[in-house]
Amino acid sequence: MTVLVIAEHDRGEVPIATFEALTAARTLAASMDDTVEVVALGDESAQIAPDLALHGAEVVHTIMSPVLSDYGPEAYAEAVVALVNAISPSAVVASGTSRGNEVLAGVAARLDVAFAANVVAAEKSAGGFSVTRQQWGGSLLEDVDLDARVAVLSFAHHSIEPTEAPAAGTVSTFNVDLPDELARTVIKDRTVTSAGVTLATAPVVVSGGRGMGNAEAFAMLEELAELLGGRVGCSRAVTNNGWRNHSDQVGQTGTRIAPEVYLACGISGATQHWVGAMGSKNVIAINTDAEANLVTKAGHAVIADLHEIVPAIIEEVKKRQG
Amino acid sequence: MKVAVCVKQIPDPAVPGELDPSTNTLNRDDKLILDESDSFGVELALQLVEAAGGGSVTLVSMAPRSEVSGLRTALAMGADDAVLVSDDALAGTDALGTAKVLGAALGRVEPDLILAGVESSDGYTGTVPEQIAGVMGIASVTFAKKIEASDGMLSIQRQTDDGYDEVTCPMPALVSVTGGVVEPRYPSFKGIMAAKKKPVDQVGIADLGIDASAVGFAGSRQETVAVVDAEAREAGEIVIDEGEGFQRIADFLAELKVI
Numbered sequence: 072m073t074v075l076v077i078a079e080h081d082r083g084e085v086p087i088a089t090f091e092a093l094t095a096a097r098t099l100a101a102s103m104d105d106t107v108e109v110v111a112l113g114d115e116s117a118q119i120a121p122d123l124a125l126h127g128a129e130v131v132h133t134i135m136s137p138v139l140s141d142y143g144p145e146a147y148a149e150a151v152v153a154l155v156n157a158i159s160p161s162a163v164v165a166s167g168t169s170r171g172n173e174v175l176a177g178v179a180a181r182l183d184v185a186f187a188a189n190v191v192a193a194e195k196s197a198g199g200f201s202v203t204r205q206q207w208g209g210s211l212l213e214d215v216d217l218d219a220r221v222a223v224l225s226f227a228h229h230s231i232e233p234t235e236a237p238a239a240g241t242v243s244t245f246n247v248d249l250p251d252e253l254a255r256t257v258i259k260d261r262t263v264t265s266a267g268v269t270l271a272t273a274p275v276v277v278s279g280g281r282g283m284g285n286a287e288a289f290a291m292l293e294e295l296a297e298l299l300g301g302r303v304g305c306s307r308a309v310t311n312n313g314w315r316n317h318s319d320q321v322g323q324t325g326t327r328i329a330p331e332v333y334l335a336c337g338i339s340g341a342t343q344h345w346v347g348a349m350g351s352k353n354v355i356a357i358n359t360d361a362e363a364n365l366v367t368k369a370g371h372a373v374i375a376d377l378h379e380i381v382p383a384i385i386e387e388v389k390k391r392q393g
Numbered sequence: 394m395k396v397a398v399c400v401k402q403i404p405d406p407a408v409p410g411e412l413d414p415s416t417n418t419l420n421r422d423d424k425l426i427l428d429e430s431d432s433f434g435v436e437l438a439l440q441l442v443e444a445a446g447g448g449s450v451t452l453v454s455m456a457p458r459s460e461v462s463g464l465r466t467a468l469a470m471g472a473d474d475a476v477l478v479s480d481d482a483l484a485g486t487d488a489l490g491t492a493k494v495l496g497a498a499l500g501r502v503e504p505d506l507i508l509a510g511v512e513s514s515d516g517y518t519g520t521v522p523e524q525i526a527g528v529m530g531i532a533s534v535t536f537a538k539k540i541e542a543s544d545g546m547l548s549i550q551r552q553t554d555d556g557y558d559e560v561t562c563p564m565p566a567l568v569s570v571t572g573g574v575v576e577p578r579y580p581s582f583k584g585i586m587a588a589k590k591k592p593v594d595q596v597g598i599a600d601l602g603i604d605a606s607a608v609g610f611a612g613s614r615q616e617t618v619a620v621v622d623a624e625a626r627e628a629g630e631i632v633i634d635e636g637e638g639f640q641r642i643a644d645f646l647a648e649l650k651v652i
Contacts, residue, residue, distance in 0.1 A: 144523060144533060144535065145526070145532060145533060148527065169535065169536060172520060172523075173520075173523045173535050175520075176488075176520035176521075176523035176524050176527070177523050177524070177526070177527045177533075179489060179520075179524070180489060180492060180523070180524040180527030180528055181527055183489070184489075184614065185487060185489065185613075185614035185615045186488065186489065186520055186524075187615065188520055201618075205623065206620070211620055211621070211622060211623060212620070212621050212622075212623050213417070213617050213619070213620050214617070214618045214619040214620070215615050215616065215617050215618065216615070216616045216618055217614060217615055218614045218615070218616070219614055255532045255562050255563050256532050256533070256534060256560060256561075256562040256566075257560065257561050257562070258551075258558045258559070258560050259558075259559040259560065259561055260558070260559040261553070261556065261557075261558050261559070262556045262557050262558075262559070263555050263556040264555065264556040264557070269554045269555045270554070271554045272554075274651075275651055298652075299646070299651050299652065300651075307572075317538065317552075317571060317572070317574060318552065318556075318557075325572075326554070331649060331651070332646065332649050332651050334642075349626075353645075353649050354626075355642060355645055355646075357638075357642070361631060361633070366628070366631060367628045368626045368628065369628070369629055370626075370629035370630070371629050371630050371632075371641075371642070371645045372628075372629065372630070372631040372632065373631075373632045373633075373634050373638040373641060373642055374631065374632065374633045374634055374638075375633075375634030375638045376634075380634060380638050380639050380642070383638075383639035384639045384642050384643060386639075387639050387640060387642075387643040388643055388646065388652055391643060391647065391652055392652055
């Protein structure tokens with residue numbers, strides 16, 4: 072049988088999350104002697120096939136339709152369900168990104184089967200599948216038995232290192248008539264407010280919390296982030312105070328990040344925030360409170376007044392960068 | 394304009410949650426409060442009805458023991474009425490079961506627009522809104538940060554990683570709303586008093602035509618067999634700044650090859 076991976080792409084650009092899902096899917100497929108096949112939707116689906124093949128896709132099913140010309144969760148879910156009904160895979164998986172989770176939620180609702188989101192491990196069991204998934208924003212791991220004829224799973228984003236495993240990547244066109252009605256959700260325009268590296272993908276995130284005191288203080292974090300090739304983030308207290316836009320918020324209801332380095336300035340580290348930052352490989356905390364949550368989770372913490380130390384760090388970094 | 398808002402009443406996040414060791418599900422025996430992430434949906438609904446020059450805001454919730462305290466908070470903000478689904482058979486219902494129940498309850502309300510939070514603060518599954526739309530067969534837009542309605546059409550700013558998309562869709566539709574996009578109003582004293590008299594339609598699953606075997610632990614296709622804490626991080630090196638702290642941080646950054 073087949074483990075079917077839903078490839079995400081944004082107008083032809085495949086995010087690393089999809090390669091993570093493919094890597095996890097290969098492990099699941101190998102445990103069941105299944106093959107890994109991918110479904111790619113929209114006009115660019117054939118053009119992304121080589122990248123998908125490089126990461127282990129034996130077959131790339133392409134589905135093209137006027138209603139799939141741009142991303143729409145409803146049309147995506149309907150198209151995937153049509154393919155699932157045609158090829159009867161043992162599992163349908165994607166990355167646990169916002170898009171991946173919303174498409175799979177729709178797929179599971181239409182197939183009337185369980186959906187396990189943000190899975191870190193999965194295997195076939197006698198009655199269905201046994202999976203381990205992140206729960207409560209990743210602070211708990213839950214072992215769940217899924218009673219399902221087909222497993223619908225998303226793999227937790229950032230929980231696996233994507234690797235290459237070249238496979239045939241045979242392109243197979245799947246024809247399906249999707250009702251025009253599915254195009255009722257239309258993307259009219261796109262606005263990019265943060266050019267280049269995004270908060271979600273930045274290798275370095277310099278974040279400020281309540282301890283920043285005001286919106287103006289973020290100028291120094293902007294300067295430091297730029298020197299380090301990173302982006303500025305913030306905690307919920309900051310957006311609640313109107314100092315930064317919600318798009319900069321790291322946390323459960325903001326952006327989940329996984330940078331190499333997370334430098335948290337004046338952030339106490341409520342669970343809500345930590346959930347979004349826990350994917351960081353190295354955490355450096357600056358706080359006046361040695362008992363602050365984030366200080367106790369950081370690999371390196373300096374107990375200091377951020378208003379004094381951040382300008383000094385900027386000068387030191389400039390000096391060392393020459 | 395008729396807006397329905399899905400609201401969840403959750404254990405107070407300020408009080409650490411406990412799992413029931415026999416079922417590995419969250420203990421919901423304590424008093425429940427309105428999920429803060431749903432207060433944004435309530436506020437947006439009130440603003441949309443005000444902008445439309447009339448209409449109503451109906452809350453739809455599923456909770457044990459006919460719990461209404463969280464609903465009263467949202468009614469005090471200005472919502473008009475509520476539908477509360479409460480039934481002993483619902484304990485242990487999974488996300489899809491919840492979507493079916495809420496979908497059936499929303500069907501009774503026949504709203505032009507359904508708002509929901511992106512994900513609850515106690516379960517973090519984040520799948521229910523999309524599944525409600527799937528069950529009801531209506532259009533959906535997620536991660537909305539701004540919504541405008543006119544002539545049966547919605548115009549929505551959908552948050553993306555690097556900005557936002559302008560998305561349009563016809564009503565009825567379900568829209569999930571990100572947190573922090575509006576400032577939820579505080580209930581006034583008058584609002585709190587009025588909320589006590591606002592109608593709450595209490596229904597069971599039989600009223601919604603849902604069979605007990607399709608929901609609850611019986612209908613759940615997911616059984617949680619174990620829960621463990623994700624690996625906690627140990628505290629690393631903590632340095633008290635005595636004037637050299639900036640150099641230590643630059644050292645860490647150099648060690649991590651950032652500079």
